Amino acid sequence: MCGIVGFSYPNRRVIKQMADSLKHRGPDGKGYFLDQFVSLGHRRLSIIDLKGGKQPLFNEDKTIVIVFNGEIYNFQELRLRLEKNGHRFKTNSDTEVIVHAYEEYGPNCLKYFNGMFAFCLYDLKKKLLFLARDRFGVKPLYYHINANKQLVFGSEIKALLKNNTVKTAPNSPVIRQYLSQNKIPEDQTDTFFDNIYKVLPGHYLVWQNERLSVREYYSISILSKTIKESTESESVLIHKYQALFKDSVRLRLISDVAVGSCLSGGLDSSSIVANVDNILKKTGNIGSSVKGSLHCFSAVYNDKTIDESYFIKEVVKGKRLLAHYTFPNAKGFKKDLGNLVYHQDEPTETIAVYAQYCVMRLAKHKVKVLLDGQGSDETLAGYIPYYRHFLLDLIKSGQIVQLGIEIAFGYRHLKRMLTSYLKLTKGQWHSRSFFPDNTSRVNYLKKSQMSLKERLWSDIEHTLPNVLRYEDRNSMAFGIEARLPFLDYRLVEFAMSLPSRMKLRRGWTKYILRKSFSDILPPKITWRKNKLGFSVPDYQWLVSNRYYILKVLSSSTAKSQNYFDQMEAIRLFNLMCQDKKNGFYTNYFWRILNLTLWLQVFFNQ
Structure with a gap:
């Protein structure tokens, strides 16, 4: 695992600053590549081939160079196949397999990888940058196109912010959707930062001649229509x-x-x-x-x-x-x-x-x-909510006897679903006090x-x-x-x-x-029945830090923002702290607290 950064122009000072901001991702080493067209940076967390896997890494004639974050789990199998086709390796790393697979298959190489990855490959002959992200989005990749029509990218947004050509601001539509619906746009190219975008899972980018093209190589929606149910x-x-x-x-x-x-x-x-x-x-x-x-x-x-x-x-x-x-x-x-x-x-x-x-x-x-x-x-x-869809499937298919059996055995799920629904509905009603711009609602009916x-x-x-x-x-x-x-x-x-x-x-x-x-x-x-996941005593944590949170809610940041009613938030937070029956507010206060601190950390508000 590592951190990668880069942009489509040469600047050694900035590429080092961007890479250093990701030192936590790669504390074991660093490396850079620059020519008159691009700058690439890498921070390494050494996992495979500790001595030989340093990056950036080249092919044999140094016409292709890569910075890579992730793991290709089937790299040994792919290496054998590529060696049979005449490719020669100088390391034992999975990174080098990507380079040779690109030489052999071009962008189709992505279909051969079983792993989690985000990488940028630079083809020096074609003056082309090839950036890709794994099928499900385990590894992150973000990008920005600046006013000079130059591409800037990195493993984390904080790295892009170290490049002074990246101009951004809080993305208000995304923020309002987060506050009102608890919607995080990880399934969209948008981020909480205006003009900074993510490469979506199963997608790759090609940057050439100051032009960006985005393509999908693995489609969840297409797969959902083509995979047949096993008999x-x-x-x-x-x-x-x-x-x-x-x-x-x-x-x-x-x-x-x-x-x-x-x-x-x-x-x-x-x-x-x-x-x-x-x-x-x-x-x-x-x-x-x-x-x-x-x-x-x-x-x-x-x-x-x-x-x-x-x-x-x-x-x-x-x-x-x-x-x-x-x-x-x-x-x-x-x-x-x-x-x-x-x-x-x-x-x-x-x-x-x-x-x-x-x-x-x-x-x-x-x-x-x-x-x-x-x-x-x-x-x-x-x-638990999946159980509702299962029962609806049984109703639609006319499996009435099986439906009765599932209701009898799954009564505890139905009870939990009802409790959650009532809590959610109550919380949504009260959320209107928090968020005056709360005009859009999630279409729960369609999903259900x-x-x-x-x-x-x-x-x-x-x-x-x-x-x-x-x-x-x-x-x-x-x-x-x-x-x-x-x-x-x-x-x-x-x-x-x-x-x-x-x-x-x-x-x-x-x-x-x-x-x-x-x-x-x-x-x-x-045969354990009660599923908890990463449950935490969130209500207790917020109430225990009451005066700290009130300080945040009373800050100049909270006063100057226009996403929630500051005075109403303070009033309702005090109300929640006084009576646990108002605990349904907990998640809303987390969002307000999180957003306010985020504005302070990234925008010095």
Whole structure:
């Protein structure tokens, strides 16, 4: 994992400034390339080929140069294929595979990569910049076209801000949508910064002769129409899922440095660590990545309603796993809030992002690579609202008997959905007091009428990118590379071919995952009913920091902005602090607090 920057003109001083702003992403080294047309910069986090993988990296005749952030997990397989076709390698890095694959296949090389990546490749002969981002957007990439019609790009927005040709301001339409709808535009090219854009997942850019072209090479919407539902038996589907998942974990253990894992005590992370433990039982060690035992990192709390330490201990018991704990709290939240806002670059939907931040900080002292469970919920229907779509599918298809069975077994989901809906509705009503420009509403009706398959594809395309941004910024803030086995594209496409009964059955979410690894997971984990995720005591944290938050809300920044009613926000925050019954305001105050601090950090307001 690394940080990359660049622009389409020569300037050594600025390229160094931009690269240095990403030192947290790449603390192990730096490198630059400049000619009369471009400047490229790189900050390296050494994971593969520690000695030979320095960047920028060239092909044999130095007509192609690359700066790369990410991992190509199938690089060894691709290298063998390219060598048979006459390509000669000088390093053992996955970066060099990209260069030779581009020589062999051109832009179509992207279809051969199984990995997470964002890179810029410069073709000196064609005077062409080729920038690309992975299928699901695990790795970030942003760009700006300045007044001189020059391209500026980087792994994080903060790097672009170090280039004085980049002129920006708060993006008001995006901000208002965030406040009123809690909408983060990770599925759009727009960002919270005006005139700074993101390369979307599954897309690449070509910059040549001062002209930009944007193209899509991997389309979620097209895939959703072309992948057919499997008719194979349950046992065959389970066997295939097991094989794909195990191979995904195997590939993500390839490393020349220590690998660990996040562990929440939930089904997803527990499945990952149980599979690693299974490998360790057979081999003792896993190359250079895992020596004897796997380090696991977890956030735990004194609040028993959200603490998962019991389940974490159940997973660790009797396995080659070493548990490490962090204890996020209100005091630490206040202390770290400025850094959290800075590293995230843009506001976030929820305070829970801070718990992940703490886990990554804990892991920094033991490993440089972490496995994590993101992507399972969106591909295997892990969230409770998916149950509604499942029931609607049964109604539409006339499966009345099965509908009755699912309602009987899934009553707890229906109860939770109703509670969440009432809380959301109440919060939306009161949000009008906060946001006078709150004129647009999310079309919940349209989304609720989707089939289960449509909703899952929609969330992969529109919701998952938010989660991936939080993961990337939190991990890279501490020089940690996060790898996500559930987002191997082969596994995602297979999961989306599964019939609904392999995802939701008799009240169980992620049914195929539970069945696949029930033999290596404790029953208390396999058949656990209460899903928490990264839950945090958000209400308690805000109330405990009441006077600090009132200071922020009373600041000149809050007074000068025109996105929310400052005095009404102060009044309602005091009201919330006085009575927990007003806790439905919590998420709205997080957005206001987050936005105000973001304006201070990035615009000195």
